[in-house]
Amino acid sequence: MATDQSRLDLLQGTLDLLILRALRSEPMHGWAISERIELISQDVLQVNQGSLYPAMHRLEHRGWIDAEWGVSNGRRARFYSLTKAGRKQLEIEAENWERLTVAIGRVLRMA
């Protein structure tokens, strides 16, 4: 498969943030989360699907998201939703990210 130069590999640790953000409005299953991330980032962010699931399981173990079995397209699917703690975590991480990008932007402009 040809590598698309315009697509960015995910920075380590940002996957958690993206998953939490994707779940902010409504519960969804894993495939929908990966689709959502790619869609919103207009295919710029390439989610490694293989590492999506361990990440979601990790978040579940931390108590930031909850998982529940539901039905989608006539099949059993595992739906994830944001918990209260997860919502708080999302705010913290978003804020951190904000600060980081501002700082890096500043460095790039000034240096």
Place this chain on the structure above:
Amino acid sequence: MAWKDFVLRVRALVFRQQTEEDLKDELQFHLDMEARKNLSRKEQDASEAARQARIKFGSIDRASEECRDQRGISTIEILIKDVRFGLRMLRKSPSFTSVAVATLALAIGANAVVFGLLNGLILRPLNVPAADSLHALEWGNEASGILSYPDYLDIRDRNRSFDGLAAYNVEQAGLDTGENPMRAWASEVSGNYFDVLRIQPHLGRLFHPSDENGKNSAPYIVLSHTYWHTRFQDDPTVVGRTVQVNKHPFTIVGVAPPGFRGTLLPLNPDFFVPLVNHEQITGEDLLDKRGRRWVFQSLGHLKPGVTPGQAVADLNSIGSYFEKTYPNEVGPTTFKLVNPALYGNFLGRPMTAFLAALMMLSGLILLAACANLGNLFAARAADRAREMALRLALGATRIRILRQLFTEAVMISVIGGAVGLWGSTMLLSALSTWNPFPRFPLTVPVGPDTNVYLFALVAALASGFLFGAVPVRQVLRTDPYEIVKSGSVVRFGRRITARDALLAVQVAICAVLVTSSMVAFRGLSRSVNSDFGFEPRGAILLDTVLDMAGYRGDAVPLMQKRMIDAMKTIPGVSAVSLVDRVALSNGSVFTTRVFDDETTDYRPANAATQTAMYSVAPDYFQTAGTTLLAGRDFTWHDDQDAGRVAIVNGEFARKVFGSSANAMGQYFKRGGGTRFQVVGIAEQGKYQSLTEDPRAVMFFPLLQAPATETSIVVRSNRDTQQVVAEMQRIMRVLDSGLPIGIETWGQKMGFALFPARVATVSLGVLGGMGALLSITGIFGMAAYSVSKRKRELGIRMAIGAAKKEVLQAALGRAFKLLAFGSAAGLVLGILATRVLAFIVYQATPRDPVVLAGVVLAMLLLGLLATWIPARRALSIDPLVLLREE
């Protein structure tokens, strides 16, 4: 959030299958969705769409594995894998496995048995509700709490600490249900006894305080469940029936619940009877006598909120009331509280000490077994160095390898523990029904319970980790590169390794055990043949309790004289007499205070000494084989009309008069002021136990100190069986309704010798086990070192080493360890046997026979253990070896 994590982990553990299914479903759903998207977008066929989806996803296995890691399920899986692998490894070397399992089974089994005894006899309280909060009374200055009945009533009524204070005493009585009269064991109890102990009847009713209305007012008995079962075959109609107790009518009012064995472990009374009827049970009217102590123990629960300290203070204030009010009858009066344990704490203390010592020794056995297995495991780990090197080279972590080794160790220990526990359960169950003294209704409640199982489990796991830890350092040091390159790396240095130290420790432990068992054995054989102050051989005892058959007052001595005279007619009988308590029989003596002739104030503090007292018929000393050192024997003329006389032993004479020479013809007094003249001095003997200190003893003539419970002593050099048959025939003629018991004096002494015998047997067993473990340990070490050094030894032989040198090279180390360990063990054993002196008469390790015996035993043990390895070392053929290499 650790909680959520924990919940998920537990769920994954419990519903393992389901969790796996879920994970598979979740990932498959993703792939299917992706494939469907591909299908709709790119007009691919279905299989291509699925392929693309899989490519985009990456490694499914890896993703699943990473998901599994989140829930930590891998730990369990690794364990299962380790167990499977371990089983395979153990099956591959059956001899190693069986030796290891057998070693542990023996060691853990021995520990479980000793612990079972400890648990059943000491740790497990009386079988009554809330036994933990029961407290029994004891005098502050002695290990007993025997009270007079008025004392008991005062304490019961005046104390403010007990939620009811019950009392009991144990006596024998003749029970006649209309068929043959039998001797039975009665527990005399206070009216509140069952209420205080919170016991409910199995049938009918129990006693209550309202039953007691003065002397002999409550002719009721409650049967113990066991007696009801064996004597009355569970017949429910016995309640309400009238039976004869010592020829007095008593009504059976109820049956005690099963499992309730009274409060005097390990004695299991046949029935319960109110204390107020004491006169009918023993023929002695003691309820008003403050000076006569006979109520064996009083006990009860403390009131809520009262601490034992407060209770003791409360009791002591009653004590000072006693001292003020009854200065002549009651001595220095302080109290302490104890747990009502085995035999009201009399037996409890030495028993606890002995069992604790036994527990320690069997702990040592387990430690020795662990040392042994540790060595085996270390040797095995060395043999498996190549396998481990390979696994390390292939990327296994050392932790993972250690886990594998520990799993194997714990598996062996658990299997061994299970086998050992099984054996010990059988033994304990057998012990529970065993009664060494048919004379006494004893039950040893040592059946295994949860505590024993738990103990065995903990012991097994602990020892598994202990010996599993021995090869840890070895594994951590393993250098895969070196091993794969050069085959095996076996270092033989002059350095002392941990393994050597382990072996030396083990040999030392074994030597300790061998030493103590030999000391015990020597002590026992000495005590069987020692001088008791009487001659048990050739003496037959006939026990009767005359008031059981209705003899009262003057009829008692008359009948006793008739029995003695009748026994004298048996051919071959050289002497016959009678005594009220047989020395060295059941461990009890009756003691009283005596005073100097000048004393007029008979308060206990003024007593010259506390002395044991016997009542004997004429010719007793000749019949018993006790030498009269001076003076005369009693005659039938020493009766109520003659002057009061006594024969005393050497210790009595020394304590009261200064010496035997001073004592003859002198007077002393007893509590009431009665004067007694010393008319003879008897040789010193043993009376209560073989290990006792010299005891002051006085003998009174039977007619001046009547007794209804007596033993007729018959001395004869004829065959015991024939004499016994004659004695039985004579008794049938004299009074067929009188229950009798016949035993030789030697048999009676079984009770006094019992502790020493038990100690000797148990130490012998432990010593044997220790020796066995040492042999296998040394054997293993020597055999291993010979097999590893085959090549070196072969070369030595090829270049002309003599047999002696080869042996020295091969086994020198084993022998050095043996010598060192034995020496250390001998010293430790000598120190340890001081404890033994309390149980076994004249147990002293400073005995040339013991020392020589231990050295010889250890030497023999070393020879046995190294014999086969030595043969192997000598049979090495350098030529064969060279060809093999």
